Amino acid sequence: MKAAPFDYLRASSLDEAAEALAGTPDARVLAGGQSLVPLLNLRQIRPPLVVDINRLDGLSFLRTDNGRLEIGALTRHRVVEMSEAVRSDVPLLAEAIGYVGHAAIRNRGTIGGSLAHAEPAAELPAVMVALDAEFGVHGPGGERLVAARDFFLGPHRTALGPGELLTRISVPARQGGHAVEELSRRSRELPLVAVFAAVTMSGDVCEAARIAVGGAGPTPIRATTAEESLVGSALTADAIAVAAELAAAATDPPSDLHAPPGYRREMTAVLTRRAIARAKERA
Numbered sequence: 001m002k003a004a005p006f007d008y009l010r011a012s013s014l015d016e017a018a019e020a021l022a023g024t025p026d027a028r029v030l031a032g033g034q035s036l037v038p039l040l041n042l043r044q045i046r047p048p049l050v051v052d053i054n055r056l057d058g059l060s061f062l063r064t065d066n067g068r069l070e071i072g073a074l075t076r077h078r079v080v081e082m083s084e085a086v087r088s089d090v091p092l093l094a095e096a097i098g099y100v101g102h103a104a105i106r107n108r109g110t111i112g113g114s115l116a117h118a119e120p121a122a123e124l125p126a127v128m129v130a131l132d133a134e135f136g137v138h139g140p141g142g143e144r145l146v147a148a149r150d151f152f153l154g155p156h157r158t159a160l161g162p163g164e165l166l167t168r169i170s171v172p173a174r175q176g177g178h179a180v181e182e183l184s185r186r187s188r189e190l191p192l193v194a195v196f197a198a199v200t201m202s203g204d205v206c207e208a209a210r211i212a213v214g215g216a217g218p219t220p221i222r223a224t225t226a227e228e229s230l231v232g233s234a235l236t237a238d239a240i241a242v243a244a245e246l247a248a249a250a251t252d253p254p255s256d257l258h259a260p261p262g263y264r265r266e267m268t269a270v271l272t273r274r275a276i277a278r279a280k281e282r283a
């Protein structure tokens with residue numbers, strides 16, 4: 001099948017892109033096209049206008065600045081995956097990004113596209129929620145910053161308003177030991193459930209914990225009660241088991257043809273247990 005007809009604009013500035021998006025309801029941004037083009041070709045969406053941002057300057061970069069990793073929205077997954085700075089400064093992101101599709105998809109797909117697409121089971125939204133990332137947004141009203149945990153509103157729904165584009169992602173560097181645990185039907189496809197964890201230890205005691213779950217709710221879920229239960233503990237098997245149950249209780253899994261909610265909830269507990277244990281080993 002081929003896409004329904006649409007107008008195409010290759011934007012030459014952010015303002016031009018924002019103005020075109022604001023002026024045409026249901027217009028879509030084209031970044032790497034790895035999610036947008038299949039949706040167009042299957043006619044699941046029929047935007048009247050597609051605004052191509054691939055030629056915009058200044059949206060593709062990767063740098064560390066003041067203890068934070070700054071990523072341009074148009075930066076390809078593969079660039080982040082291959083970066084030494086990402087591996088050393090934000091290892092949870094470095095590990096998670098290798099789970100996004102296949103190399104061909106990561107060569108073309110962009111970080112901003114993965115986040116703006118807001119697929120509940122996707123890796124990067126959950127990682128950004130786990131890491132308390134901030135997103136730079138450009139629109140007709142100028143620039144604003146949105147916290148990752150306020151950005152995802154539901155399946156494929158974000159806090160981006162009319163005419164707004166995601167421009168950059170800012171992630172705090174260094175979060176102790178980390179781990180990614182995914183359950184997928186086939187390797188490197190969207191997971192049924194995925195858990196992203198990081199722990200900081202002071203001697204034998206857990207000083208801080210971060211846990212986010214993807215695929216077990218309409219948005220990525222930050223398991224804050226589970227995190228709190230771990231702080232001050234020695235991350236014994238019992239403490240980890242309690243946290244894993246708390247993480248599972250925080251989920252709101254969908255029912256679809258791939259798995260019933262109870263299965264996803266139970267798998268959240270299993271994957272959380274494994275993720276915290278592995279993060280502790282690496283901390």
Ligand SMILES: Cc1cc2nc3c(=O)[nH]c(=O)nc-3n(C[C@H](O)[C@H](O)[C@H](O)COP(=O)(O)OP(=O)(O)OC[C@H]3O[C@@H](n4cnc5c(N)ncnc54)[C@H](O)[C@@H]3O)c2cc1C
Pocket residue numbers: 028029030031032033034035036037038073074099100101102105108109110111112113114115116117119121122123124160164165166167188189190191
């Ligand atoms: C075979 C296959 C397997 C995949 N497996 C996975 C997987 O395992 N995990 C995973 O997370 N994803 C997976 N994906 C999805 C895909 O990798 C990402 O969703 C994709 O890379 C998104 O980035 P993009 O640049 O291609 O975005 P596009 O497809 O160009 O855009 C996606 C959406 O985001 C919007 N958008 C893009 N950039 C911006 C911006 N800067 N500001 C505002 N809106 C914007 C677009 O309008 C569109 O609605 C898979 C895709 C395929 C085809």
